[in-house]
Amino acid sequence: MKGASHLKTADYWNTLPDGVIECGLCPHHCRLHEGQTGRCRVRTVSGGELKAMGYGLLSSAHIDPVEKKPLYHFHPGSPIFSLGGWGCNFGCIFCQNWTISQDFRESATIHTPEQMVRAMRDDGCSLIAYTYNEPLVGFEFVRDCSRLVRADGGKNVLVTNGFVEERPAGELLPLIDALNVDIKSMDEAFYHKYCKGALSPVLRFCKQSAKAGCHLEVTNLIIPGLNDTDEGFEGLAAWIRDELGPLTPLHLSAYHPDYRLEMPPTPRETLERAWEICSRALSYVYMGNLPVKGGQDTHCPGCGSVLIERRGYQTTVGGIRAGSCARCGRRADVIT
Numbered sequence: 001m002k003g004a005s006h007l008k009t010a011d012y013w014n015t016l017p018d019g020v021i022e023c024g025l026c027p028h029h030c031r032l033h034e035g036q037t038g039r040c041r042v043r044t045v046s047g048g049e050l051k052a053m054g055y056g057l058l059s060s061a062h063i064d065p066v067e068k069k070p071l072y073h074f075h076p077g078s079p080i081f082s083l084g085g086w087g088c089n090f091g092c093i094f095c096q097n098w099t100i101s102q103d104f105r106e107s108a109t110i111h112t113p114e115q116m117v118r119a120m121r122d123d124g125c126s127l128i129a130y131t132y133n134e135p136l137v138g139f140e141f142v143r144d145c146s147r148l149v150r151a152d153g154g155k156n157v158l159v160t161n162g163f164v165e166e167r168p169a170g171e172l173l174p175l176i177d178a179l180n181v182d183i184k185s186m187d188e189a190f191y192h193k194y195c196k197g198a199l200s201p202v203l204r205f206c207k208q209s210a211k212a213g214c215h216l217e218v219t220n221l222i223i224p225g226l227n228d229t230d231e232g233f234e235g236l237a238a239w240i241r242d243e244l245g246p247l248t249p250l251h252l253s254a255y256h257p258d259y260r261l262e263m264p265p266t267p268r269e270t271l272e273r274a275w276e277i278c279s280r281a282l283s284y285v286y287m288g289n290l291p292v293k294g295g296q297d298t299h300c301p302g303c304g305s306v307l308i309e310r311r312g313y314q315t316t317v318g319g320i321r322a323g324s325c326a327r328c329g330r331r332a333d334v335i336t
């Protein structure tokens with residue numbers, strides 16, 4: 001179906017005494033009059049109800065290696081059917097996907113959850129990712145797809161900024177097998193100034209995801225001059241170690257100029273310094289978006305041998321036998 005107006009009644013909203021509709025999906029709690037649209041661009045008031053405008057409206061659907069999400073400890077080397085929609089509840093000035101996160105195309109092709117599960121299977125995938133834009137602003141579609149995927153024996157992956165309220169997260173997380181969550185900085189002021197968001201709900205969501213038993217990996221995009229201090233890296237790694245556990249994979253990612261930020265890309269030395277610092281607290285720290293030899297390999301924390309070797313998106317799981325390190329026998333912290 002193309003070009004149709006596709007509005008579905010949203011979940012998680014209420015009508016205030018003055019008739020204004022308040023959305024309760026994310027911590028922005030947008031208050032909207034008839035015809036107004038929330039900060040995410042995909043939830044609007046129509047006919048006295050909050051509607052999900054983006055239900056089934058895709059910006060893209062691709063098969064990616066699961067490493068591209070990035071997830072390094074979840075079915076390494078597997079293809080993952082990856083869906084993107086429109087909109088985001090952040091406004092990061094460095095967004096690398098701003099053409100879809102800061103836009104909404106009603107003319108995009110509409111898909112049903114049933115079609116998505118069929119397409120995933122037809123393409124030979126058993127994993128599906130909700131990714132590219134911020135999937136949680138399309139909560140209803142992600143939840144409905146996730147239910148069908150789970151019933152069909154597949155696995156659901158969320159790639160998210162983690163800026164969502166506890167109740168909707170509590171409904172969705174039991175359906176989610178793995179997540180990659182961005183922690184962009186440990187500084188609230190950074191989130192307010194550069195992302196038009198807030199840090200504390202993101203940290204709460206990470207803890208809620210881990211408590212729900214989901215496999216969780218964290219990404220930190222390093223931007224020179226904005227979030228690249230030693231103290232910042234120490235704080236990030238210490239928080240992950242203390243709240244999520246020292247075995248939580250951390251992906252340190254190099255920034256490239258995009259959207260409204262034009263400063264030069266992250267130098268290799270900064271990425272390596274961050275890796276050194278974070279590796280003191282965490283067992284699995286990776287370097288991405290810049291080719292650093294060995295920076296994407298998984299090493300056994302017991303004996304140091306290479307468990308998984310990655311060259312670009314070529315993945316070789318050579319050091320794991322029957323779920324354990326082939327050299328020292330330590331159980332590998334990898335879901336296969």
Ligand code: SF4
Nearest residue numbers: 023026029030038040
């Ligand atoms: S999900 Fe969208 S409409 Fe709802 S509170 Fe967040 S930004 Fe506003």
